[in-house]
Amino acid sequence: MFSVLRTPKLGRVWAGQCVSMAGDGVYTVTVSLYLLSRADAAQALGTLLSATALGSIATLIFGGAVADLLRRSMVICAADLLRIFGVAALLLAGPDAPIGLLAILGVVFGCGAGIHRPAYTALIAQLAGRERRREASALRSATSRFTGIIGPVVGGSVAAATSPRWGLSINIISFIFSIATLVKLDEPNVTSVKDKGDKAGLVREALNGISYVRRQKWMLGVMLQGSVQAALVIAPMAVVLPLVMGGRGPAALSFVTSATACGALAASLTASRIRSQRPGTVAMLGLLCELPQIVAVAGSAPTVWVVAFSALAGAGTSVFAVLWGAALQERTPDHMLGRVYALDALLTQALMPLCMAAAGFLLGVLSTPTITTFAACALPLTVVAVLFIPGVTTLGSVTPDQEQDETVHTETRAL
Structure with missing residues (x-):
């Protein structure tokens, strides 16, 4: 599975996204602790998380379309910038930010996540090539599981040793690292396979x-x-x-x-x-x-x-x-x-x-x-x-028996 990382450019992209996903795990823990001091902590956190979920759901389909129209590395960079803005604004507003502002920032963060997910998944598959996509799928899944374990541990440790603000700052740094690995990435242009005259x-x-x-x-x-x-x-x-x-x-x-x-x-x-x-x-x-x-x-x-x-x-x-x-x-x-x-x-x-x-x-x-x-x-x-x-x-493939039946059917029609 890890041998797929030797594929040109894929290892570089994977490293950036691995750090970014670990940063997301840090955010998951520290944002809860960040708002915990509020008198209405449950309402504030619920508002932020539900707004994030709604923003992600609302942008998923269009995020997928954008990922198929533009360079996927640049789409991921745009999504990271959007999430940097959301987390930075939350830090500037402080833990006592108004509920309405938390809802807005949640939507911003969710939109970034909705744009990021299809672009990242498609880019990893594209760079792996069709012959190594099962390994790429396994690597992506393993990375998600691993960062889901490590990120919260790091977030909790940092918050306990310093403050939740540092955990949110780590999340911002992880996005910056992700962008650095994607800038000037020479990826295949998928739009070349489409009719360039079609401006849908x-x-x-x-x-x-x-x-x-x-x-x-x-x-x-x-x-x-x-x-x-x-x-x-x-x-x-x-x-x-x-x-x-x-x-x-x-x-x-x-x-x-x-x-x-x-x-x-x-x-x-x-x-x-x-x-x-x-x-x-x-x-x-x-x-x-x-x-x-x-x-x-x-x-x-x-x-x-x-x-x-x-x-x-x-x-x-x-x-x-x-x-x-x-x-x-x-x-x-x-x-x-x-x-x-x-x-x-x-x-x-x-x-x-x-x-x-x-x-x-x-x-x-x-x-x-x-x-x-x-x-x-x-x-x-x-x-x-x-x-x-x-x-x-x-899962859409043709079994050897089906392939043989199809071959016999084709030969019969030819006769």
Whole structure:
């Protein structure tokens, strides 16, 4: 997997984005501590985070279109500059900034994140080349998992030793480092594969991306499965799991979170080696690895079992992420990568804020076992249902048997 870093320019881009993502992890912890001194800390943090999520969701599709129209390295630089502005303004405004200003800065930061994600993902795939995109997908996933562990640790340590302000400053420095690795990057120009006489607008480019995914039934099916799973399984568990394990003490919640991240990291390091004629089936079975964790929480299992099943859940979702990401990279034309990734992220994230809020409300009406049992039933149903869509089990590839049948059919028609 790490051998892909020897690909020209990719190692340089990866280094910058690795530092940037670690900075995001630092921000996640320190921004909470930064606002903690306020009397309305919960409202302030909730406003900032929800505005960030909305800004990201609102710009994902257009961010993907921009990433396919312009040089992706420059799009990432623009996104980093936008986020630098948001964090710097937050530092200047101070922890007692008005709620309205926090909402505005959250939207700014979220817009930067929404523009960044499809451009970064597409650029890594573009630089890796089609023959090494599975390794690139695994590397991207492993990097995300690793920085998700390291960033919060660094952020908490810096905040404890100095102050949260220094943590936010580190986030700004990480963006500056990212920009430095991207300036004057000689990347392939994906627009060269398109008709240069076609001056389609940004909206039309975004709609073209949606139309492309609609024609790929297997691709659309998996994306919709992700949207349903996010709404019915991931969102309620994101609320229930911290409440249940947090009620057992900080150590229990910490062990569960760390186990999930470690399981995901371990799987990311090995998933690129998986070879199967039915990678879609393997990927979906990976999602089912979340089921034991949900059942354990529903049944009030001992903490040690929840920790073990959390590691399994992290590993399974990481296997899915690597295989699914590689399939998108291999089956999507380079000039469409940004829009396809953006639509995938949008469908997964769009319902999350609403469903998490609904889960919080339902916890006041229904019992925890009822909500987790519903999630446990919804998960296998969504996984099994999508497997019946043509092309999902192979993630759009053609198996040797199908290739032989097609060859025989072609020869028969020729006769």
